Amino acid sequence: MKNVRSLFVMLALATVFNACKQDDPPLPDNLVQFEAAEQGFESDKADTEVKLTLTRAAEANTVITVDLAPTGIAYGTQFSTAPAATNNSLTVTIPAGSSTGSFKVTKGANLFLNGTESIRFSIKSAASPVLVGEKKALTLKFSSIVSAGSQMKLEGGEGGASAVNSVFVDFSNNLQKAVARASWDLGFYNGTDFRVIINGTTGATAQELTKTDLSQVTPADTAGLRNVLILSQGTGSFENVDDVDGDLTKTVIKAISATDAENKVYIINPGTSGAASRPWYKVRIIRKGTGYTLQYAQIAETTFKTLDISKDANLNFSYVSFEKGLTEVEPAKANWDIEWTLATYKATLSATASVPYTYADYVFINHLAGVEAAEVLTSTVAYDAYAESNVATTPFKKDRNLIGSNWRTSAGPNGVPAGVRTDRFYVIKDAAGNVYKLKFLNYTASDGGLRGYPNIEYKLVKKA
Template sequence: MNQVRFFLLMLVFATVLNACNEDDPPLPDNLAQFETTEQGFESDKAETEIKVTLSRAAETATTVTIDLAATGIVYGTQFTTTPAANNNSLTVSIPAGSNTGSFKVTKAANLFLNGSETLKFTLKSATSPVLLGEKTALTLKFSSIVSAGSSLKLNGGEGGANAVNSVFVDFSNNVQTSVARASWDLGFYGGTDFRVIINGTTGATAQELTKTDLTQVTAADTAGLRSVLLLSQGTGSFENVDDVEGDLTKTVIKAISATDADNKVYIVNPGNVGATTKPWYKIRVLRKGTGYTLQYAQIAETTFKTLDVAKDASRNFSYASFDKGAVEVEPPKANWDMEWTLATYKAALSATSSVPYTYADFVFINHLGGVEAAEVLTSTVSYDAYAESNITTTTFKKDRNVIGSNWRTSAGPSGAPAGVKTDRFYVIKDAAGNVYKLKFINYTSSDGGVRGYPNIEYKLVKKA
């Protein structure tokens, strides 16, 4: 009898469970669309990337078909696309597990344009079950534009709180540029001073030695440096990282002297991204004319490589990787306004002391490129109501950390979920004088987002 009762009980349980499963709401449609409806293609760029995004990761490999119509410019002669177009149509593949695909538009060499040329791209179809979203048409203008505003899902990439990319955003051109954080190790300043930065987005650290010859530096010179050059809560020193406020007069690598004998060897811990950890390096930087010469090798190596790095006045920094040599990271300084990334900042140990600490979801403004920003509380004026008349009472700052991590909360010890702070927004004045208001929509599952892919919205308040 007990066995019969048990069988009937399990039958009822299974019936209820199946009924609950049948009542579960279906997933919302997975929609393909462009990131924005208008994008600028600056005259100083040879190619630009256009992204197609899905509202969630593709369950299977997905193909999106896109039609193109050119005005004032000829395909194959004055521009091409990758992948190539056939009969004014091209296809973009989005792998399973990804929510982003892209294609590139490349100008022909030595091309002269008057700035009125455009390309219109229209999403035609997507592999089932993916459907088309709202932003099915994008106009690419062969000139800089001043966007009226848009919404973007930033492509921080996989890794969640340890997302693999830094993302640079240019509001006026509706462009985001994602760059792998681990793709560079040193940045060489393009301004009048001779300064070199280490990669704060990977938690890199450095220590000056008294030696000036790389071949005389061995593993013995790293003795006692492990606790100093490894950043974690409660360890590390601000003396081993670049100034967390972005002051270039306080880089851990001292100003590069015109006198070679004054330029010492440094031990560099390149930091890490996720489980990827690079070996420590020894480096020395010298001046070469108006540029730099980098000498570098792994600690135990008895010979070293050299790399000449020319200054580029159009960029804040020119970058180098210990693995690949010269690499491109941030866009030209006139072509970006803010950077979302992981960053070395500071964490308080007490009311009077703090240590360097790596923060996820940190936002810098392009302070070296002339961008300014302000934080505005909604108790003063709402995001929607903020208008040109409010600009005169807005206090703009040139500090690169104006936004920082102030736009969000982390999961608290009391169980409070992480999420965007809805009591504030930001106002950005770009280097050209255009003023945008910016708000963060979400960034984690607690507020409807996906960690590593924060959503933002921005609107033009005043055109320069």
């Protein structure tokens, strides 16, 4: 009798299980496509990356075949690709677990172009079960373009709320550049002033000492700083971080003086916000002609390294990693509009008190290069209805934090989910004067996105 009952139970469970499987909706098609229909390739760049995106992560290594058709430029002598192309065709493998792939286009040496050259890339095929999406062709133009707009998935990378990358976006050229947040430690300003920033995207902090000789700084000089140079819940001081509004006259490292004796040693904690713990450093910075000289070492080291940094007028900052020396971070200042990242800002403790605090999914505008922005509520004008006629009355500001975290909500009490705020969008005026409207589509599982890979849409409203 027990065996009969067990048989009935097993049959019942099997029936329920099969019914559940039949009720589960099938996943939508996984599509591969380009990020945009066209992309610019500026004259001052030697190479550029063309990206392919999937609707969701690949279940297995997925081979994508891309055909190319050059106009006015020859493969092999005037440009090349990586992976290499054979008979005007190349293959890109998107690894299992990833939703993006890419290939690189490199200009030939000593190449002179007139700006009319282009390459049309077309997705020929994708390994099953991936299908080819609507944006299956992209034209790479060997000049700057003014994009009419597109949708883009930002490549913040793994880590969810602690996504490993900062992402710089150039609307007019349909480009994004993802850079590991922990890949740099100091940024040297390339403008008229002599200013140096620390890495706010990892929660870095700094403390000035009274000493000017790096070799005389020992672990004893960090006594009492272990609780000072840490940003945590409710701890930390604005005196130990750069101005959270981006005012370069208020950096924690004081203006670099032309008088060497006035330039003190600083203790730097590289930060652990969404980044692995690293050794603290002691640094001293002096001027060298129109540039800088950096002296640096780990706290207990008795000798130090020296690195000269020249100013580059094409960049807001030149960046240095304590481990790797000079390193490339942000694009040329004329070639990005917004930066999506983890950032040091502020949290309010009371009506009169606030502390430095690191925020995920934070958005800066490129205020140092002249980019301006405005927030527009849909109760005033809908995103689709916003047009060139609205630009004149739009209150643009050069406020680095104007977008900040205002575009999203975090999960709250009573089961309130995190998600994009659909009651607002943003209008961006780039450094050239082109005006784009921008809205965020999703950024977390509760609004149809994936944390670390937010989706945005932008459209040209007015061409400069």
